Amino acid sequence: MKDDPSPLRYFGIQEESREERLLRLLLESVVQAVGGEEGSLLVHDATAGDLRFAMTVGDKASEQTLRGQRVPLGQGITGLAAATFEVQTGAPTFNNVQQTEGKSGGPEAVIAAPMVSGERLLGVITAVSFKPGKRFDGKDAKLCGRLATIAAVLIEQHMKLSAQEGRQTIVASGIDARMNARLGEIDQLLHRIAEKKPDALVQIAAIIANVDAALASQGR
Amino acid sequence: MPTNALIEAISTPLAEWWSRPLREVQVAVLDSGIDSTHPDLAARIGEAFAVEVDPASKRPVWRRIGPKTNNDVYGHGTGVASVIAKLAPNARIIDVRVLGTDNGGSVACSIKALKKSVERHWPILNMSLAIGTSFAGRVRPLCEAAWRQGQVVVSAKRNYTPLYDDLGLPAELATSISVDTELLPDPRTIRFRSGEIIEFVALGENVTVAAPGGLYTTKRGTSYATPAVSALCAVMLGAFPGLLPFEVRTVLKHHALPAVVQSSEA
Numbered sequence: 252m253k254d255d256p257s258p259l260r261y262f263g264i265q266e267e268s269r270e271e272r273l274l275r276l277l278l279e280s281v282v283q284a285v286g287g288e289e290g291s292l293l294v295h296d297a298t299a300g301d302l303r304f305a306m307t308v309g310d311k312a313s314e315q316t317l318r319g320q321r322v323p324l325g326q327g328i329t330g331l332a333a334a335t336f337e338v339q340t341g342a343p344t345f346n347n348v349q350q351t352e353g354k355s356g357g358p359e360a361v362i363a364a365p366m367v368s369g370e371r372l373l374g375v376i377t378a379v380s381f382k383p384g385k386r387f388d389g390k391d392a393k394l395c396g397r398l399a400t401i402a403a404v405l406i407e408q409h410m411k412l413s414a415q416e417g418r419q420t421i422v423a424s425g426i427d428a429r430m431n432a433r434l435g436e437i438d439q440l441l442h443r444i445a446e447k448k449p450d451a452l453v454q455i456a457a458i459i460a461n462v463d464a465a466l467a468s469q470g471r
Numbered sequence: 472m473p474t475n476a477l478i479e480a481i482s483t484p485l486a487e488w489w490s491r492p493l494r495e496v497q498v499a500v501l502d503s504g505i506d507s508t509h510p511d512l513a514a515r516i517g518e519a520f521a522v523e524v525d526p527a528s529k530r531p532v533w534r535r536i537g538p539k540t541n542n543d544v545y546g547h548g549t550g551v552a553s554v555i556a557k558l559a560p561n562a563r564i565i566d567v568r569v570l571g572t573d574n575g576g577s578v579a580c581s582i583k584a585l586k587k588s589v590e591r592h593w594p595i596l597n598m599s600l601a602i603g604t605s606f607a608g609r610v611r612p613l614c615e616a617a618w619r620q621g622q623v624v625v626s627a628k629r630n631y632t633p634l635y636d637d638l639g640l641p642a643e644l645a646t647s648i649s650v651d652t653e654l655l656p657d658p659r660t661i662r663f664r665s666g667e668i669i670e671f672v673a674l675g676e677n678v679t680v681a682a683p684g685g686l687y688t689t690k691r692g693t694s695y696a697t698p699a700v701s702a703l704c705a706v707m708l709g710a711f712p713g714l715l716p717f718e719v720r721t722v723l724k725h726h727a728l729p730a731v732v733q734s735s736e737a
Contacts, residue, residue, distance in 0.1 A: 331503075331545050334570060334577060335600070337630045344686035348511075348679060355686070386677060386689060389631075389652065396631045 258294040258303040258319060260460045261453065262373070262406045263413045270409050271306075274402055278376060279308050281398045285362055285391040287378035289313055292366075292402070293322060293329060294374045297453040300324060302333060302375055329375050332363035336372070338392040338399075339363050362387040364399035368407040371450055376402060410456070477718045480711040485659065485703075485726040493561035493709035498701055499593040500555065501584045502548030502600065504568030506541040506683035509549060512564070513539070515556045519566035520587070522580040531583040542568050543683045550680030550690050551599045551698045558658055558702030561709040565593055569600070578602055582609050585641075589617045594708055596622060597701040598647075599694035601629035601639025610640045618646040623708075623716045625650065625701040627693035628669040643668055648704070648720055652676060652696040661700060663727035671723065673699040 257266055264270045274292060282290035289309035293302040302322040307314035324330050328341035341361040346353035358379035366373040376399045380387075387395075444451050483491070497517060507516040519536035536542050543549045548568065555562050569584040570577055581602055588596050596617065602610055617624050624647045629639030642649035652675025653662065662672040675696030682688040704719055714722065 331547060334545070337601075339630075340691055342689040344682045344684070344688045346686060348687045350679065350687055350689070386691070388676060388691060392692075393631045 258296070258305040260464070261294050261296060261457055262410055263456065263460070264406070264409060270405065273405060275306055275308060277398055277402045277405070278306060281364075281376055281395055282309055282378045284394045284398065285378050285380075285387055286382075286385070287360075287362070287380040287387075288382075289358075290376065290378040291317060292374060292376050295333065295372045295453075296321075296457070297450060298457050302329060305374070328361045329363045329377055332365045332375050332377075333372055336365050336367055338365075338396040340387040340392060342386055359383060360385045360387050362391055362395050364392075364395040366399050366403035366406065368403050369449065371453070373403050373406050375399075474713065474718070476711040476713045477722065480707055480714060480718070480722040481725050483710070488706050488710045489560070491710040493706060494712055495561050495563050496559070496595065496705040496708045497565055497593045498555055498559070498562045498595040498597055498705050499565040499567050499588045499591075500548055500552050500597045500599075500698070501567045501569050501581065501588065502551050502597075503545040503570040504536075504542035504548045505552045505564065505566040506543045506549045506681070507566065508539055508541055509553070509681045509683065509685055511553050511681045512549070512556055515552075515562065515564050517563040517565050519568075520584075521568040522584045522587070523568075524580065531580045533583060533587050536566070536568070541683055542566055544568065544570060546683050546688075547599070547694065549683050550678075550688070551597065551694055553681035554658070554678065554695055554698035555597065555702045555705065556681075558699060559705035559709070562702060562705040578606060582606065582613070585610065585613045589613050589620075589622065592620060592622065594622060595701055595704050596624045597698055598624065598626040598641060599697045601627060601642060604637040604640055604643060607640060607643075611644055611646075614641045614644050614646040618716050621715055623648060623704050623719050625697055625704060627697040628652075630692045630694070638668060646716070648700060648716075648723065650675075650693060650697040650700050652691070652693045658699045659703065661703065661723060661727045663724045663729065665729075670720075671700055671727065672696070675699070 278290045278292050291307045292305050294305045296303050304317040304320045307317050324333050328339045332339040344355040358381050360380045363375050363377045365375050519542050521536050522531050522533050525532045552564050567584045569580045614624050624641055626641040626647045626649055628642045628651045641647040649669045651669045651672045653672045654676040655674040658674045664670055673696035675693055676691050678690050678695040680690050
């Protein structure tokens with residue numbers, strides 16, 4: 252199922268922004284470091300409870316096909332990485348123990364590393380290889396995990412900075428006192444939610460992004 | 472004074488354990504479930520259970536699964552169980568699914584499954600999973616209860632993960648036989664790392680395992696090293712019944728090679 256062209260908006264990251272380019276650079280580094288040919292960054296949609304392809308490197312056609320597609324949390328190596336918060340690797344399946352007959356379709360090797368902030372899943376970075384006999388090993392897992400951590404920190408910092416800038420804009424904008432008081436209340440509520448249930452912030456951010464997108468489309 | 476079983480287990484070369492009469496030993500696999508229709512596992516699964524979060528109460532619920540079913544939601548548990556089935560011909564595997572089809576409630580389910588497994592006195596509990604150390608208050612008493620009543624808990628060190636700097640539970644506990652991965656020549660070969668929290672290292676790289684649907688694949692990680700040690704424990708308990716967990720650890724240490732190579736993910 253493909254429905255949303257820009258899943259990175261869950262993090263408030265715009266297309267063609269510096270953050271988007273940096274994430275793409277990190278993803279390219281993952282693919283290069285582990286000797287893969289393609290890689291993808293999937294965003295965790297906490298509201299829908301699934302993962303969504305946000306960007307793919309290595310093959311432009313793949314990116315066009317995959318972007319926006321949903322992956323249930325319980326599916327495959329990517330789903331397992333999301334479920335366990337651990338780097339996972341996968342290989343094709345065969346009909347016989349000698350692994351000579353009836354190889355399953357798809358890539359020869361898959362590696363998936365979760366992007367995690369605190370106890371919250373932000374998404375998963377994957378790399379695949381189509382080279383015959385290719386297997387990802389422990390060193391690849393470590394590298395992929397480290398780079399996914401850097402990606403998670405980048406996203407986390409961007410979200411924090413955006414929230415901070417948003418607050419400063421409100422104060423500096425001189426919006427009338429009533430509106431300002433209301434925004435102050437929302438700010439306090441958000442802080443309380445952040446302390447008690449940080450996961451909920453992702454859902455709130457998604458709702459706000461949806462409203463913002465709707466307003467933007469009305470304005471066009 | 473050492474028991475006869477302990478002396479025998481130490482003095483019998485590990486390779487000869489398989490040629491002794493082996494009693495059946497139950498090994499509970501707390502994992503993503505097992506495809507008990509797989510030809511390698513069909514005759515090896517004793518019972519099957521699942522712990523899932525009840526949508527209404529939001530609490531983990533324990534239930535029995537019918538025989539000859541594919542209870543594996545990720546393909547992980549089938550692979551883990553196949554390592555035990557292959558190495559320990561006397562192992563009767565108990566399938567305890569603790570991972571759901573999403574990542575909701577997996578810690579609560581794992582703890583509930585551990586509690587139930589302790590209550591049921593299954594001799595070996597294979598946990599190729601890691602619970603965050605913030606749950607030590609709930610996991611430690613269960614592992615201590617298992618230890619005191621003679622159950623052997625074998626658990627995986629957490630694979631490299633960006634989130635946690637802990638090694639995972641039960642692996643960090645002294646009441647667990649905890650396992651790291653390395654590329655070793657033989658699944659029956661283990662290494663012992665004196666003075667480390669994760670004392671044992673087993674083959675967990677390029678392991679050929681069963682996959683759901685009667686298939687086979689290659690896996691890596693501590694998840695697949697752990698069942699190799701569980702299998703050794705099952706054969707040990709089958710050949711030398713009555714060993715207590717501390718004796719099992721002693722025998723494993725005696726027959727292990729010294730650690731010479733760092734873990735692939737250290």
